[in-house]
Amino acid sequence: DAGVIQSPRHEVTEMGQEVxxxxxxxxxxxxxxxxxxxxxxxxxxxxxxxxxxxxxxxxMPEDRFSAKMPNASFSTLKIQPSEPRDSAVYFCASDxxxxxxxxxxxxxxxxxxxxx
Amino acid sequence: xxxxxxxxxxxxxxxxxxxxxxxxxxxxxxSLQWYRQEPxxxxxxxxTVVTGGEVKKLKRLTFQFGDARKDSSLHITAAQPGDTxxxxxxxxxxxxGNKLVFGAGTILxxxx
Numbered sequence: 001d002a003g004v005i006q007s008p009r010h011e012v013t014e015m016g017q018e019v020x021x022x023x024x025x026x027x028x029x030x031x032x033x034x035x036x037x038x039x040x041x042x043x044x045x046x047x048x049x050x051x052x053x054x055x056x057x058x059x060m061p062e063d064r065f066s067a068k069m070p071n072a073s074f075s076t077l078k079i080q081p082s083e084p085r086d087s088a089v090y091f092c093a094s095d096x097x098x099x100x101x102x103x104x105x106x107x108x109x110x111x112x113x114x115x116x
Numbered sequence: 117x118x119x120x121x122x123x124x125x126x127x128x129x130x131x132x133x134x135x136x137x138x139x140x141x142x143x144x145x146x147s148l149q150w151y152r153q154e155p156x157x158x159x160x161x162x163x164t165v166v167t168g169g170e171v172k173k174l175k176r177l178t179f180q181f182g183d184a185r186k187d188s189s190l191h192i193t194a195a196q197p198g199d200t201x202x203x204x205x206x207x208x209x210x211x212x213g214n215k216l217v218f219g220a221g222t223i224l225x226x227x228x
Binding site: 004033035042043044045048056091093104105106107108109110 | 118156157158159160161164204206215216217218219220221
């Protein structure tokens with residue numbers, strides 16, 4: 001089975017450029033999460049969607065960050081303009097909500113972003 | 117301030133030793149999970165504990181959920197080099213619904 005698919009795996013960009021990260025969740029999963037991981041702050045939830053609707057975006061650091069989920073099989077996280085402090089690994093994850101045993105969230109392999 | 121405090125942050129041990137990683141909070145969680153993450157990959161779920169006092173075993177790994185559902189521990193018996201990685205606890209705080217929050221993680225290195 002295909003897991004959560006993220007692209008690009010690695011991106012190096014110059015400060016001020018727009019960055020778009022893409023995610024394809026596992027088919028049938030109706031929740032999608034964007035996380036950011038850094039050494040200093042660990043894994044932080046940026047935003048999550050349920051049935052394509054943004055439910056909680058309180059973790060989005062600034063207006064420079066935006067996320068969309070136009071359909072059940074695709075989401076984007078955009079940073080415009082990018083800054084060096086945005087350098088991190090960005091993970092997309094998905095799960096099938098409503099399971100009584102607690103969420104089983106599946107993570108993608110991450111997008112490694114370096115802003116120089 | 118992390119909602120979930122993990123300790124220790126780093127652990128370097130010899131093959132064959134036992135170890136315990138702790139995950140503590142002042143908040144109550146509807147469930148707690150443990151993940152393992154290897155370099156260049158995303159976290160992979162090891163276990164979910166739901167009931168206060170619950171103990172789950174996964175081969176040499178033992179997971180426990182505190183009676184009050186505020187803390188958890190991961191114990192590894194006879195650690196092996198293949199256990200090396202970043203161990204993360206994560207939980208669903210009762211007041212946050214579907215918002216999974218993570219601890220900062222414990223970096224484990226098992227030397228042969």
